[in-house]
Amino acid sequence: MLREGKIWIANTEGGTPVYMLPKMSNRHGLIAGATGTGKTVTLKVLAESFSDMGVPVFLADVKGDIAGMLEAGVDSENMQERIKRFGLSEHGFEYRNYPTTLWDLYGKNGIQVRTSISDMGPLLLSRILGLNDTQSSILTIAFKIADENGWFLYDTKDLKALLNEISENNKDYAAEYGNIAKQSVGAILRAVVALELEGGEQFFGMPELDIRDWLTTDTDGRGMIHILDSQSLINNGTLYSTFLLWLLSELFETMPEVGDLEKPKMVFFFDEAHLLFKDTPKALLDKIEQVVKLIRSKGIGIYFITQNPRDIPDGVLAQLGNKIQHALHAYTPSDQKAVKAAADSFRENPAFKTADVIEALGTGEAVASFLQEDGTPSIVEKVFILPPQSKMGGIDDAVRQNAIKSSNLYSKYAVAVDPDSAYEMLDRKNQEEEAAEERAKADEAAAKQQAKDEAAAKKAAQKEAEKEFNRRKRAAKSVGTTVAGTVGREVGKKVGKQLGGKFGQTLGGNTGAQLFRGLLNTLLK
Numbered sequence: 001m002l003r004e005g006k007i008w009i010a011n012t013e014g015g016t017p018v019y020m021l022p023k024m025s026n027r028h029g030l031i032a033g034a035t036g037t038g039k040t041v042t043l044k045v046l047a048e049s050f051s052d053m054g055v056p057v058f059l060a061d062v063k064g065d066i067a068g069m070l071e072a073g074v075d076s077e078n079m080q081e082r083i084k085r086f087g088l089s090e091h092g093f094e095y096r097n098y099p100t101t102l103w104d105l106y107g108k109n110g111i112q113v114r115t116s117i118s119d120m121g122p123l124l125l126s127r128i129l130g131l132n133d134t135q136s137s138i139l140t141i142a143f144k145i146a147d148e149n150g151w152f153l154y155d156t157k158d159l160k161a162l163l164n165e166i167s168e169n170n171k172d173y174a175a176e177y178g179n180i181a182k183q184s185v186g187a188i189l190r191a192v193v194a195l196e197l198e199g200g201e202q203f204f205g206m207p208e209l210d211i212r213d214w215l216t217t218d219t220d221g222r223g224m225i226h227i228l229d230s231q232s233l234i235n236n237g238t239l240y241s242t243f244l245l246w247l248l249s250e251l252f253e254t255m256p257e258v259g260d261l262e263k264p265k266m267v268f269f270f271d272e273a274h275l276l277f278k279d280t281p282k283a284l285l286d287k288i289e290q291v292v293k294l295i296r297s298k299g300i301g302i303y304f305i306t307q308n309p310r311d312i313p314d315g316v317l318a319q320l321g322n323k324i325q326h327a328l329h330a331y332t333p334s335d336q337k338a339v340k341a342a343a344d345s346f347r348e349n350p351a352f353k354t355a356d357v358i359e360a361l362g363t364g365e366a367v368a369s370f371l372q373e374d375g376t377p378s379i380v381e382k383v384f385i386l387p388p389q390s391k392m393g394g395i396d397d398a399v400r401q402n403a404i405k406s407s408n409l410y411s412k413y414a415v416a417v418d419p420d421s422a423y424e425m426l427d428r429k430n431q432e433e434e435a436a437e438e439r440a441k442a443d444e445a446a447a448k449q450q451a452k453d454e455a456a457a458k459k460a461a462q463k464e465a466e467k468e469f470n471r472r473k474r475a476a477k478s479v480g481t482t483v484a485g486t487v488g489r490e491v492g493k494k495v496g497k498q499l500g501g502k503f504g505q506t507l508g509g510n511t512g513a514q515l516f517r518g519l520l521n522t523l524l525k
């Protein structure tokens with residue numbers, strides 16, 4: 001609840017209000033405690049206060065019990081007792097609902113949340129796909145190739161098309177990017193198919209979530225509360241946590257630098273935070289640590305909720321300024337160590353031993369410390385957390401579906417679109433290449449045919465010429481015969497005639513040669 005412009009989160013045992021300062025709430029926080037000790041209720045009370053201040057909030061709903069915020073709280077004896085104990089009625093406490101938008105990566109329990117493959121980037125995607133270092137570096141190269149060729153990567157279909165292109169033409173890419181083993185590309189492809197079966201097909205695509213849609217208030221100026229249904233995601237912790245990391249980096253990149261403000265621009269609550277850090281490669285851990293450190297100056301507060309503070313890496317833990325520690329049980333030496341570590345992270349209160357108190361806390365009780373005006377943490381106090389004004393627990397499916405459909409963001413994200421991207425572009429490229437190949441083949445065949453036709457025509461012409469030649473030859477021959485015949489006959493006649501006269505005259509006194517010459521002369525006359 002808001003009181004005197006501050007977040008009234010709890011009272012001390014003596015009834016003194018304990019506040020979290022709006023201007024310090026971008027210095028991040030931690031809500032820890034064993035199961036059933038009141039973590040979810042605490043985060044609801046905080047989220048309500050931020051919304052009342054006009055600050056939008058994001059919450060991941062792992063058990064479905066945060067969605068209750070879209071309904072008013074339900075009266076009970078326990079609630080009445082608390083309202084009285086805290087004197088809440090005098091400060092405007094009423095059962096009421098909060099402006100809530102429900103989201104879901106699977107599009108069932110909330111508005112469909114999508115992101116594109118390219119926006120997720122190779123580092124986070126490698127984590128989702130469970131790739132080893134070699135495969136991961138190939139995925140980074142694949143992103144580079146897509147980028148350089150203008151092949152947009154929106155959905156898993158695009159990614160598969162890209163990987164197939166690289167696998168089929170790996171020799172062409174080798175000169176510029178080094179050897180890309182087909183086996184490694186095959187392994188990535190198999191991981192993508194597995195991801196599709198787990199629902200990845202649905203949440204990678206368009207239209208992708210525009211994080212600016214989350215930075216809004218309702219008509220009364222209350223910050224919108226965005227709840228991501230994570231009930232099924234919890235079965236796939238890597239997907240869930242990587243998506244949350246993507247949200248963080250998206251926010252980090254989208255938001256401008258603003259320094260320290262009077263109140264944050266937005267607050268993120270990450271429930272089951274241990275999943276964010278489980279099996280996370282060092283490179284990614286470093287990135288998370290860096291984002292948590294720098295996002296503060298963009299006016300974003302991050303609150304991690306987990307059972308044990310030791311689930312959170314030291315580098316991140318050290319940056320969480322506002323801390324609420326619910327009960328921890330210490331049954332084993334390891335548990336005792338955890339309690340001691342949790343207690344040691346607080347600024348000591350001489351009035352009690354923090355570790356002892358942590359072990360003995362009841363439900364809705366905590367030890368807490370918040371950053372003060374000067375930026376130093378307050379001395380640890382044992383506190384009683386206020387009850388929420390909205391409903392504790394879950395909601396009926398009918399209420400949920402109605403809330404989803406009546407949101408003004410529903411229509412923007414309801415239907416998936418499939419714009420021109422790597423899949424279509426590469427399909428066209430392949431078709432063009434095939435067509436070019438066919439054209440080349442057809443051209444080759446046509447050229448062959450032409451050569452053949454030309455050869456045949458040449459042969460035919462030759463044959464014809466030969467025929468003509470022969471015809472002429474024959475014709476010439478027959479002319480020769482006729483001429484010879486005629487000439488022969490004429491000559492014969494002439495010769496015969498003349499021979500008859502001359503032969504008789506000369507034959508008596510002439511030799512054979514003279515006779516022949518005489519004959520020839522007669523012929524040539």
Ligand SMILES: Nc1ncnc2c1ncn2[C@@H]1O[C@H](COP(=O)(O)OP(=O)(O)OP(=O)(O)O)[C@@H](O)[C@H]1O
Pocket residue numbers: 033034035036037038039040041042063082363364365385386387388392393
């Ligand atoms: N501040 C509170 N005011 C009123 N009731 C509370 C408060 N805190 C906890 N409770 C009661 O305790 C129950 C369990 O609390 P809650 O669900 O917040 O626990 P949790 O730590 O989130 O558990 P888990 O780890 O299982 O999620 C609530 O349903 C509610 O009835």
Ligand SMILES: [Mg+2]
Pocket residue numbers: 039040041063
């Ligand atoms: Mg809980």
